[in-house]
Amino acid sequence: MTDYPKITPLGDRSILIDFGDKINDETLDKVLFYKQKLENEKFKQRVEVINTYNSLLISYMFTIEDVYSEFLRLKDLLTEANIPKKTNYRIFHIPVCYDEEFGLDLEHISRQKNLSINRIIELHTVPIYQVYFIGFLPGFLYLGGLDSRLQISRKETPRRSVEKGSVGIGENQTGIYPKNSPGGWQILGRSPLQLFDKNEDPPCPFSAGDKIKFEAVSREDYDRIEQDVNEGNYQLKFEDHHG
Amino acid sequence: MAEIEVLQPGLFSSIQDLGRFGYQKFGVPHSGVMDRYSMRICNMILGNPQETAVMEITMQGPELKFSASAYICICGADISPKVNSEEIPQDEIIEIKAGDILKFGGLRNGFRAYLGIRGGFTTKEVLGSKSWYEGITDEFRLKKGMLLEYDNRDFKDPDTFSALKTELDYLDSREIEVYPGPEFEKLSPNQKEEFFNTDYTLDQSSNRMAVQFNQELPNDLEPIITAPVVPGTVQLTPSGKLIALMRDCQTTGGYPRILQLSEKGIETIAQKRPGENIRFQKKEYPQL
Numbered sequence: 001m002t003d004y005p006k007i008t009p010l011g012d013r014s015i016l017i018d019f020g021d022k023i024n025d026e027t028l029d030k031v032l033f034y035k036q037k038l039e040n041e042k043f044k045q046r047v048e049v050i051n052t053y054n055s056l057l058i059s060y061m062f063t064i065e066d067v068y069s070e071f072l073r074l075k076d077l078l079t080e081a082n083i084p085k086k087t088n089y090r091i092f093h094i095p096v097c098y099d100e101e102f103g104l105d106l107e108h109i110s111r112q113k114n115l116s117i118n119r120i121i122e123l124h125t126v127p128i129y130q131v132y133f134i135g136f137l138p139g140f141l142y143l144g145g146l147d148s149r150l151q152i153s154r155k156e157t158p159r160r161s162v163e164k165g166s167v168g169i170g171e172n173q174t175g176i177y178p179k180n181s182p183g184g185w186q187i188l189g190r191s192p193l194q195l196f197d198k199n200e201d202p203p204c205p206f207s208a209g210d211k212i213k214f215e216a217v218s219r220e221d222y223d224r225i226e227q228d229v230n231e232g233n234y235q236l237k238f239e240d241h242h243g
Numbered sequence: 244m245a246e247i248e249v250l251q252p253g254l255f256s257s258i259q260d261l262g263r264f265g266y267q268k269f270g271v272p273h274s275g276v277m278d279r280y281s282m283r284i285c286n287m288i289l290g291n292p293q294e295t296a297v298m299e300i301t302m303q304g305p306e307l308k309f310s311a312s313a314y315i316c317i318c319g320a321d322i323s324p325k326v327n328s329e330e331i332p333q334d335e336i337i338e339i340k341a342g343d344i345l346k347f348g349g350l351r352n353g354f355r356a357y358l359g360i361r362g363g364f365t366t367k368e369v370l371g372s373k374s375w376y377e378g379i380t381d382e383f384r385l386k387k388g389m390l391l392e393y394d395n396r397d398f399k400d401p402d403t404f405s406a407l408k409t410e411l412d413y414l415d416s417r418e419i420e421v422y423p424g425p426e427f428e429k430l431s432p433n434q435k436e437e438f439f440n441t442d443y444t445l446d447q448s449s450n451r452m453a454v455q456f457n458q459e460l461p462n463d464l465e466p467i468i469t470a471p472v473v474p475g476t477v478q479l480t481p482s483g484k485l486i487a488l489m490r491d492c493q494t495t496g497g498y499p500r501i502l503q504l505s506e507k508g509i510e511t512i513a514q515k516r517p518g519e520n521i522r523f524q525k526k527e528y529p530q531l
């Protein structure tokens with residue numbers, strides 16, 4: 001057996017906890033279980049905890065004074081024998097318009113993968129995607145669960161600017177651009193939702209551990225939802241799932 | 244309300260504090276001053292709480308007009324500060340009167356200076372911090388004509404920390420302290436040796452997000468599963484580029500994290516100009 005979780009310092013102000021190199025729900029359950037545990041812990045100074053697929057990072061506001069005792073304490077904390085499987089979660093519905101106006105690469109994907117556009121939309125809207133974490137850009141969701149039939153390589157030349165809300169695929173990942181930015185993903189459609197709003201707290205409605213589902217909407221619905229979002233009248237749809 | 248009017252913006256200046264805390268989980272960068280040491284000294288001299296926001300000034304200073312009296316202090320890089328054309332010393336309290344103009348001249352040492360005000364800047368807080376960052380705050384750099392509010396109430400004699408001992412060698416030091424990073428052991432012994440024996444030149448593209456270098460480290464390291472990164476993480480790209488992430492860096496990354504600058508390492512490199520040479524100096528974590 002390996003000695004995971006592995007605890008190491010990352011500079012003078014962070015501690016990294018590595019859970020091995022697997023991306024799966026079991027690792028995520030473990031990571032999120034300990035994340036919660038650490039968030040409920042008392043620390044001598046302000047800390048924040050983030051997770052990725054297989055790591056936790058504890059960031060301290062200031063230099064960690066006594067790394068040794070901090071390590072001992074964390075070692076103690078990270079020894080749970082039975083990690084419960086997470087059975088309570090929310091599934092958010094994210095409206096996406098797959099109209100050709102927004103789905104800039106639908107034709108390309110259709111030719112490459114030999115799938116009709118309707119089939120692409122179906123394959124993209126059926127799965128329930130796991131939100132592993134948020135990173136890269138404010139409000140960018142790392143999602144798991146893309147149908148392997150939709151896996152496609154990134155564009156050879158990235159676009160200089162991809163519109164905010166664009167939904168794309170890059171290799172085995174799918175996601176939504178939270179703001180206008182350069183990008184190389186193949187674009188299928190666009191969501192009228194605001195994934196990150198600096199004037200709200202929390203600024204992003206999703207958290208690691210949530211799940212999402214894409215919901216195909218018409219061009220007219222897109223405009224209507226966008227208007228509601230802009231006027232602050234849009235209620236994000238979600239279902240609570242209890243295991 | 245007391246205000247500073249920006250007459251000339253200089254090269255790149257912004258308001259910064261210790262950074263945004265608690266929002267990394269939404270992908271929001273830390274931000275905050277590049278050189279925490281200078282900021283701490285500055286606020287200590289002024290008698291401010293240590294997290295009080297300051298102005299970070301890069302290489303070429305702005306021209307600022309004060310609408311009301313103030314006690315200020317300038318720390319970090321020496322950019323020949325002047326009040327109404329008269330040179331003023333660094334690292335001590337300077338009294339400013341309404342209408343005074345603060346200017347800067349040539350860069351004498353370091354790269355980033357810090358302007359603190361007793362009472363602090365009272366500019367807008369977004370997500371728990373006054374640190375400017377493009378996309379999060381309305382402004383991300385000083386612009387001509389901008390007005391910056393500060394608190395100048397409660398002006399009794401400030402306690403001066405004239406006895407405060409500052410260690411400013413790091414402004415000129417070329418030695419950058421680094422710890423081994425999570426993927427350090429993936430480097431071959433030769434690559435490690437080459438890394439520590441190479442003079443690295445700061446690239447022109449260096450900014451608050453990352454410091455890059457002109458020299459490359461050839462390697463065939465595989466990308467990693469997207470993992471956490473923090474300011475000071477040194478990433479190695481497949482083409483051999485070294486990227487030392489700085490305060491405005493993203494929260495996660497997929498390049499091998501071969502090294503990690505210490506806080507002192509970050510503060511030291513933050514005071515180096517593009518074109519300057521540095522060496523990485525290995526530091527070990529305490530035995531755990």
